[in-house]
Amino acid sequence: MMRLSGVSLSGLIFNYDDSEFFSKNPPIPMNGQAVDDRIDLMARAGVTIFMCNINAQRANYASSAFEPFWSGFDPQAGDDQPFLADMAPEDRPGYRKMCENMLALHNQGVDYAARVISRCRHNGISPWISLRMNDIHWNDRLQHPIHSAFWKENHSCWRVPDRRINYFDRAMDYSQESVRNRHLALVKEALARYDSDGLELDFMRAPYLFRPGYELEGGKILTEWLAQVRQLAVQAGQKRGHPVKLGVRVPVNPVTAYNLGLDAVLWVQCGLVDLVTVAPWFDTMDSNIPWFLWKRLLSPYPVTLAAGLEINAYSYPGGPGGVVDPETAVGAAIAALHGGADIIYLFNYYQTSWCKNWPPGKYESTLRAMSSIRELDCLSRRHMVTFRDVLAPGELADHPLPATGSRLFFRLQTGPRPVGRTVTATIGLQSPVGPEPEAPELRVNGVVCSLQTQQDGVFTFKAPDAALADVVQLLEVSNNKPITANRIELDISGATPA
């Protein structure tokens, strides 16, 4: 098997969704300068590797592998044109704007990804192309303009053609040659068209590539297909005179990834990939990723393990939480790096949309700290019990909250042992009908913590220094009568910089 350099990637990886750029900002008129400005911001935020997304089911350039997003769009016609007909009226202006912006850049002769790559190199950022392997946005609307003709016309290529029980049922079935060939054409085109340092196959959009029950068989087919992609990337690297690395995004749990046919560990063992990014889907940040396990699995091989951070953080499906704030991002990043990840990888961390409510200056300063455990450790951080948002069919749900009982135990990965910090635990109890719940007892690693505040069923405790362990804390919440906990968090103050 061929192998490229085993040198680990360092710094910070940032994935940029093309639809974010073209639909949300900047305002039209679109031009090359707007692309450059976006990359310059990334440079200021300490990004060292930029994943330039160029497709969903369609491409953001005049592709001959996938039709472009604007195919069928009439810029002169109104929002009532057939192209937009299957969209809710309130969604049409945004989608229209995206197509107009893409067309505008195209008509100016500016190739978006080529411009991104050029500006990245200007800033010393390593540019990669990121391909979404199975995007199924809006799959409940069969004629939504985001869909490819292939998807619309080949229902037999859906992984579940005959019924839609699950959101992911209409993803493409990669055990079918036509599906693989279609994406291989995009791979070839991207490698020929763009001089990037790497190509990412983003299997997290979406991670269901096979008929339910046929994932292991499908995984074997996918591995063979990936060997073809590797070969193409190696050839592209020879032509370019520098390596073109290969990366994959896969689910956070190695068993689930395997059970879905996304056998990243095997791919690494076979020398097919240089970068494995493990990431939740979208519903939440995952605070319980088994980092040591990924590290153990990958450590014998020359590969970089990236920790993918998503932009939501919820206690459980429908539970307390929201868009990630800087403290929660810092907590997730330091736990991942301390646990065994080599580098942080941000997905959906857009200053002008998801992160627009972060305090001024916090976006750049937080992202800049993500290259280093030491710098992260100087910032305040939050660790919260969340859940896992990707399961293979038949796997058990994986959300510790809400939990009911008179004695509840929770594990929380918290990075390096906090020494000399203020460590505050927040315990949320679900209000039953009637009086406010009584304060529970909290132990951290067996040590009783002192109650600090209580309001509306939310209790805070101070965790003593001596109680705290490295890597993970065990929280025990108990009461004389059964309680229902719906929120478990630890806030750790930052270290004074040395």
Added chain:
Amino acid sequence: MMRLSGVSLSGLIFNYDDSEFFSKNPPIPMNGQAVDDRIDLMARAGVTIFMCNINAQRANYASSAFEPFWSGFDPQAGDDQPFLADMAPEDRPGYRKMCENMLALHNQGVDYAARVISRCRHNGISPWISLRMNDIHWNDRLQHPIHSAFWKENHSCWRVPDRRINYFDRAMDYSQESVRNRHLALVKEALARYDSDGLELDFMRAPYLFRPGYELEGGKILTEWLAQVRQLAVQAGQKRGHPVKLGVRVPVNPVTAYNLGLDAVLWVQCGLVDLVTVAPWFDTMDSNIPWFLWKRLLSPYPVTLAAGLEINAYSYPGGPGGVVDPETAVGAAIAALHGGADIIYLFNYYQTSWCKNWPPGKYESTLRAMSSIRELDCLSRRHMVTFRDVLAPGELADHPLPATGSRLFFRLQTGPRPVGRTVTATIGLQSPVGPEPEAPELRVNGVVCSLQTQQDGVFTFKAPDAALADVVQLLEVSNNKPITANRIELDISGATPA
């Protein structure tokens, strides 16, 4: 790091509990011939590696590291003697018999384990010594005669000294030097006294060795301790003129094992062990062990991965099930070997007690087949959804059953793809108050199966050949209204021998 031979062990491993031998059979008078007869049975059953257990908290010989089981026992006194006082009266005769038998052998000048080793060699079986590292039988009775003086007198060495919330709270805390030293003395004694091919450290009796919340820290201490044991085993091997291998028994889930400080993968990476046996505790066989994951973790290193089968098989705690029958044992064994285990390891598979109701001849014939996937595949087998009986503190419960909903999915590892067999699925639905539940629809890997029989809420279906996959089947049980499934099984007929 030192390494011994990387040659994988083959055949069948059998663990024999000393208390089984001495208390249950043969009847007194005990003698060396009884030991030989037991080993000869093992040879007929195809056992190639015999794990001779010699201790719990006490030793079955006149040890100077652990007191012998009979220390304090007065063979002349009645069942009302102080030694037996903390036992229920009905349990006393059996325990008394065990002590009498051990003493009888001792008084005849027969060393049990030495005799076992000698007879194993006579039969071409490889003899190992197995040490229980933290036995806590009867820990609710503080003066039970099974306890060591050390355990009784050093409550501060318990992992939870101040309260007993959990059955395992009174296990010894290996972060304490006195605990490690006590067991190291037993290791030294066993290596000096017995010329075995290997030494097994059985951490599954019981797998909780550290204070809750301090397992990762404790695991580091244990790894250093294990390096000492390795050194002693290597020295013993040099003295004996043949390798003395080292084995460990650890929990079935690699994350749980790590979270409990039983970091078998690290031990393998450091070259400290030659055999890793993963096994449930006792409550049930586990049909969902991630074999591929263990294999992936261990494959770069020279180590044997053994699949530990326990003797119970239950659908969930308190649910349908019972003692394993031959078909269920065959199912577990073939799934493990096909999934990636190198060899089967039986625990509590005693012909004269747990397996006494197996049909005549089935014990030997079933065990003999366990050395080979091909031979196992010729036998009828059963695969049932069970649960996991060992969790680290704060980990989520892991039992798919009982499950309630109108559409339920289950995964079941079933070994090599059944071709040309009769495959019958059994679905048990919990009877609500009132009429018998209606027949659900069953799909295997998406293919609808035909209902065969129904009685008292138990439904059988025929799964068509074309539906069946290699390694794992996905079962989907659905109905118009919510149902509660409490039993999920697949019976597969044996292949005609070639």
